[in-house]
Amino acid sequence: MIFLFCFLLILSCKNNNKQELPPAQKSDKFVDNKKEKIKNILYNDSLFVNYDSSIWIDIQDLEPDIDLDIRYASTNNFVNEKMYECGKCFLRPEIAKALQKVQEDLREMGYGGLKIFDCYRPRPYQQALWDKVPDANYVSPPEKGSMHNRGAAVDLTIIDQYGMELDMGTDFDFFGVEAHHTYREFNDAILNNRKLLKDVMLKRGFKSIKTEWWHYSYYKAYEISDWIWECE
Numbered sequence: 001m002i003f004l005f006c007f008l009l010i011l012s013c014k015n016n017n018k019q020e021l022p023p024a025q026k027s028d029k030f031v032d033n034k035k036e037k038i039k040n041i042l043y044n045d046s047l048f049v050n051y052d053s054s055i056w057i058d059i060q061d062l063e064p065d066i067d068l069d070i071r072y073a074s075t076n077n078f079v080n081e082k083m084y085e086c087g088k089c090f091l092r093p094e095i096a097k098a099l100q101k102v103q104e105d106l107r108e109m110g111y112g113g114l115k116i117f118d119c120y121r122p123r124p125y126q127q128a129l130w131d132k133v134p135d136a137n138y139v140s141p142p143e144k145g146s147m148h149n150r151g152a153a154v155d156l157t158i159i160d161q162y163g164m165e166l167d168m169g170t171d172f173d174f175f176g177v178e179a180h181h182t183y184r185e186f187n188d189a190i191l192n193n194r195k196l197l198k199d200v201m202l203k204r205g206f207k208s209i210k211t212e213w214w215h216y217s218y219y220k221a222y223e224i225s226d227w228i229w230e231c232e
C-alpha cells in the first residue's frame with residue numbers, strides 16, 4: 001500500500017513538472033518555427049510544408065497577419081452551402097508575394113490589413129459550384145475556368161486596426177449594380193474605402209474588374225489546376 005502511494009506521488013510530481021513549461025519559452029519556439037518555415041518557403045524548400053512551394057504558397061505561411069474568411073469553406077456564401085473541405089488561401093508564389101506587399105503598405109498606413117474571402121479555387125470545386133448554379137452570369141463554366149482556378153485571383157477587403165471590415169457598400173458576392181466600381185450612389189466614406197482598396201492593389205500589379213469591388217487578379221498565363229490542398 002505504501003509502495004503504491006509512493007508510486008502515485010512520484011507520478012503526480014512528474015505530471016506537475018510537465019505542466020510547468022514556462023509560456024515564454026513555448027511562444028519563442030513558435031516564433032522560431034514560423035520564421036524557419038517562411039525562410040524555407042522563400043528559398044523554395046518544401047521541407048516544412050505539405051505542398052509544392054515552387055507552384056503554390058499558402059498566404060498565411062508567408063504573411064501570418066493576413067485575416068482569412070474563406071466563404072466557400074462556410075455556409076456564408078451565395079449558394080448557402082459549404083463547398084471547400086477547409087478554408088485556405090493558396091496563390092501562385094509571385095502573386096502571394098505581391099499581396100504580402102499590399103499587406104505591408106496597409107499596415108504602414110495604420111490599417112489592420114487585408115481580409116481574404118477567396119483565392120485559388122481548384123477546378124473540382126468550380127465544377128461543384130457550376131453544378132449548383134449553371135449560369136455564366138454568376139459562375140465561370142469549369143471548362144473555361146476563371147482566374148481563381150489558375151491561382152491568380154483574390155477576393156478581399158480591408159480591415160481597420162480593430163479588425164473591423166471597412167464599409168464597402170455591399171457584402172462580398174453581392175450580385176447587383178451596387179457592387180460595380182462605376183456605382184457612385186454611396187456616401188464619400190464608402191467610395192473612399194473602395195478607392196483605397198483599388199489604389200493599394202493596383203500599385204502592386206493587380207487589376208480590377210468592373211462588376212466586383214472585391215475581386216483582383218494578376219494577369220499572367222497560369223494553367224487551370226485541379227490540385228486540392230490538404231486539410232489537417
Ligand SMILES: [Zn+2]
Nearest residue numbers: 153154155215
Ligand atoms: Zn473573385
